[in-house]
Amino acid sequence: MSATIKDVASAAGVSFKTVSRVFNGEANVREATREKVEAAARELNFTLNTAARNLRRRGSNLIALIISNPSRSYIDNIQIGAMDWCSRNGFHLVVEDILARPESFEDLIKSGEMAGVILIPPMSDDPDILSALTSHHIPFVRIAPETDNDIAPSVRIDDRAAAREMTQKLIALGHRRIGLITGPNNFGVSRNRRAGYSIALQGAGLEYDAELVREGAFSYATGQSCTAQLLDLAHPPTAIFASNDDMAAGAIAESYKRGIAVPHKLTIVGYDDVAVASVISPPLTTVRQPLKDMAARAAELLLERIRDRDSAPKHDVLPHSLILRASHGPRT
Amino acid sequence: MSATIKDVASAAGVSFKTVSRVFNGEANVREATREKVEAAARELNFTLNTAARNLRRRGSNLIALIISNPSRSYIDNIQIGAMDWCSRNGFHLVVEDILARPESFEDLIKSGEMAGVILIPPMSDDPDILSALTSHHIPFVRIAPETDNDIAPSVRIDDRAAAREMTQKLIALGHRRIGLITGPNNFGVSRNRRAGYSIALQGAGLEYDAELVREGAFSYATGQSCTAQLLDLAHPPTAIFASNDDMAAGAIAESYKRGIAVPHKLTIVGYDDVAVASVISPPLTTVRQPLKDMAARAAELLLERIRDRDSAPKHDVLPHSLILRASHGPRT
DNA sequence: ATTATTTATGACAGCGCTGTCACGAATTTG
DNA sequence: CAAATTCGTGACAGCGCTGTCATAAATAAT
Structure with a gap:
């Protein structure tokens, strides 16, 4: 033919x-x-013919992005960054949802079809996944793992510092009771962000009040429900720091529902700086992480590993920044 | 090894x-x-070993989803539906952005690496893409093409009827000047939805006023700007029908900016029923299309074509429905 | 001009698998 | 119980390519 x-x-x-x-x-x-x-x-x-070449070379031009993450906007950005890198470098991106059907992921890595794998939270910290990948000798890279290690390269921002800075910003605005809506606890980033929050409080001589910390699931709905819980407190917070923008959007919605104006009566800030942040009202003050760049860089580090499996894994920390829009204000 | x-x-x-x-x-x-x-x-x-099997069988376990579409939420749903189907059927999904780097798409289809290809608007109607696929004998399926044909199966909703029904609903609410924000003209769905809008007007004895029809780009920002144009008209509409939910969200934002309450002073309705529709305020009245099911069905029809390339292409029309939330109201 | 070296090309095996064919063993039939 | 049929298994070629090695041609060195 x-x-x-x-x-x-x-x-x-x-x-x-x-x-x-x-x-x-x-x-x-x-x-x-x-x-x-x-x-x-x-x-x-x-x-x-790619099949023939792959067979002969024992190689592949496919990189897998493993998802499961509840936040679509986060994935979107990562995926765009990875896809873009792939198309520039002769690879193609396979996207696989590990929650939907774990066997499919198993097949994927066992068959040796993938040149490498990109992991995002919470898979970046999932011991089963890491050991499966390791035992099948599939090169992989971790985006935003809780901590670095020697088994694979990683790309991250300094979540701890970013969360600390944002919390410090809120403190500087006069807030003393600051609610934190974290992500699920199996996300390393959740732990790191909470740690940054604690450090900032401690640095300002404020007490860490467990009542003010709620675990969400990175979704709009949990942003709403956690905010409801915080606002129902005897001493509700004057500021809420949500660990992603979707939850911050939910928090704003819940506040409006209760007739609490943002930022005049309540400050709400987010994390990630995805599309929703600049589109909601008020535009969201948030921590920006360069997700597309992180994904592209991850692919780059992955390629280095594919080319030289014995090279020491690199760990990149990309810069974050505070984006000050209109959802924050001084304590009133 | x-x-x-x-x-x-x-x-x-x-x-x-x-x-x-x-x-x-x-x-x-x-x-x-x-x-x-x-x-x-x-x-x-x-x-x-997949490479060996693919070489020998001249087959592949990869299906490509070609994107470029500006609306991420639309793609997200399609992608989830396709991914899910793939994982249940021994395939994996490759996602390729054709705008980012057309050569990469060329490679993809020339190399024979893909068992088949799923096309979404506007690629479903792009003659260059269709002929490239045909000439390389790659099985493909079209989601929401403007019209069916004999070269490939397709899956759609009846966009014309759906847009007609929604417009009729607005007319029944007493609206006489109804703005339409279309998608780009190279999207077949844009043309079909506009046709449905016209038919409804005509059926009610209302005149089609070109002034009331604006071409957006399926983005939040164009939803805003088109709405601004419509509201600046000497005789502004009392209802606006946006051709997707992102644009409807932009329309609502623009209205609020001008102090125009939705739905009390202005009715705004959308199309697609993606996540944003139930999350914005007020929740959006919209046309629901079952995007995940459409994608899964598309994959199914694609597989039939892969298995039997000479079978007559099937054309499925899935049911749509009007979701009446809170962004519509009677003319005031 | 002769030898040493580099550069350009070809011959060939074989990656891991599936499809075709052949053949002996088990089963059915008259 | 012999002949016809079905079942279960193995031998082997070859999919299209790349890696290794050998060899011829061109160039550099003596």
């Missing part, structure tokens, strides 16, 4: 090995020969 | 062909033999 390397070879009057050389950019092909081969290939509309 | 069919064969004391039989569920393998093979395979942690 489709032309093979041998068809091109005989059309160009060279051996099929020479055609292989041309298509792999190998050295030592005379310019005239190269052109002959390229012309013949164009003529026959030839492309290398 | 990883065990092969031959390793399993010698461990089980059978020929490697028998191992192949077992792993392909072929008939005529004695139960005892099957068990021996399965035990040996488990022992060696064996899985079939």
Whole structure:
């Protein structure tokens, strides 16, 4: 059906090995020969057969992004960054939801079909997943793991510092009772962000009040419900720090429902700086993490590992920043 | 490194062909033999090598979803539906952004790496893409094409009827000047939805006023700007029908900015029923299309085409419905 | 001009699997 | 009970490519 390397070879009057050389950019092909081969290939509309190449090379041009994360907007950004990198580097991105059907993930890694795997929270910290990947010798990279280690490279922002800075900002605004809506506890980032929050409180001589800390699930709905709980407190907070923007959006909605104006009566800030942050009203003050860049960088580090499996894993920390929009204000 | 069919064969004391039989569920393998093979395979942690199988079979277990669509929430739903179907059917989903780097898409289809391709708007109606796919003999399926044809199966809702019904609903509420914010004109769905809008107006004896129809880009920002234009009109509409929910959200934001209460002073309705619709305030009255089901069904029809390339393409029309939330009201 | 070195090309094996064919063993039939 | 049929298994080729090695041609060194 489709032309093979041998068809091109005989059309160009060279051996099929020479055609292989041309298509792999190998050295030592005379310019005239190269052109002959390229012309013949164009003529026959030839492309290398990936299955054959993968079989022979024991390689692959596929990178898997494993998801399960409840926050679609987070995934969207990561996926866009990864897809973009892949298309620039001769790879394609396979997206696999590990919650939907774990067996499918098993197959994926056992079959050796993937050149490498990108993990996002909470998979970045899931021991079963990490050991499955390790035992099958699949190169992988972790985005935002709780802590670095020697088994795989990672890309992150300094969540602890970012959460500390945002909390300090709220304290500087005069807030003394600051609610924290965390992500689920199996997310390393949740723990790191809570740690940053604690450190800031401690630095300001404020007491950590467990009542003010609620565990959400990174969803709009849990942002609402946690906010409801916080506002129902005998001494409700004057500021709420949600660990992602979806939950912050839910928090704002809950406040409005109760007739509590944001930011005049209540300050609400988020985390991530995804699309929703600039679109809701009021626009959200939030921690920006460069998710697309993080994903692209992760893919880059993954490729280094694929190329040289014994290289020491690199750990990149990308810069975060506080985006001060309109959902924060001084304590009133 | 990883065990092969031959390793399993010698461990089980059978020929490697028998191992192949077992792993392909072929008939005529004695139960005892099957068990021996399965035990040996488990022992060696064996899985079939996909590259070798694909080479030999001239097949693939990969389905590509081609995106470019500006509306992430639309894509999210389609992608989830497709991913889910894939994981249940032994396939994996490759997501490729055709805008980011068209060459990457070219490679993808030329290399024969994909068993099939799923197209969403506006690619479903893009003649270059359709002919590229056809000429490379890649099976594909179109989601929401403008019209059906014989070259590929398709899945859609009846956009024309849905838009007509929603417009009729607005007319029944007493609205006489109804703004329409369409999607870009290269989207077949945009044309179909506008047609439905026209038909409803005509059916009610209302005139089609080009001034009331604005072309957006399915984004929040264009929802805002088109709404601004409509509200600046000498005779502004009392209802606005946005062709997706993101634009409807933008429309609501623009109204609030101008102090126009929704739905008391202005009715705004959307299309798609994606996550944002139930989360904004007021919750959006919208047309629901079952995007996840559409994607799963598309994958299903695609598989039929992969299995039998000469079968007549099927065209499925899935049911839509009007979701009446709180962003509509009678003309005041 | 002769030898040493580099450069360009080809021959060939084989990656791990599936499809075809052949053949002996088990089962059915007359 | 012999002949016809079905079942279970193995031998083998080859999918399209890349890696290794050998060899011829071109170039540099003496």
